[in-house]
Amino acid sequence: MISDIVFLVISLITILSSIMVVQAKKLVHSAVYLAGTLIGTAGLFLLLEAEFIAWIQVLVYVGAVITLILFTIMLTRKGEEE
Numbered sequence: 001m002i003s004d005i006v007f008l009v010i011s012l013i014t015i016l017s018s019i020m021v022v023q024a025k026k027l028v029h030s031a032v033y034l035a036g037t038l039i040g041t042a043g044l045f046l047l048l049e050a051e052f053i054a055w056i057q058v059l060v061y062v063g064a065v066i067t068l069i070l071f072t073i074m075l076t077r078k079g080e081e082e
Contacts, residue, residue, distance in 0.1 A: 007047055014040030027073050035066045 017036035024030040038061045045054035 003047065007044075010040055010043040010047065014044065028070065031069045031073065034069070035062050038062045038066070042078060 014037055017033050017040060020033040021030050023031055023036060036058060042054040042057040042062070044053075045057060
């Protein structure tokens with residue numbers, strides 16, 4: 001019963017975050033929402049009792065890929081005016 005509620009909450013957060021990845025106007029916000037989506041996916045792996053896959057998801061994708069995306073966004077920006 002409680003695992004069903006936890007699954008619904010994590011999956012709702014993951015789905016909403018993935019929708020916001022596409023609809024975000026700024027690239028930095030989209031990258032942060034992508035991190036939320038990947039963390040939600042790791043949470044779903046934890047519910048499936050696949051702890052190793054969940055930790056790899058967090059370390060590789062959230063830790064490395066999102067950091068690389070944020071660095072490339074920051075380094076390739078030109079003098080944009082708001």
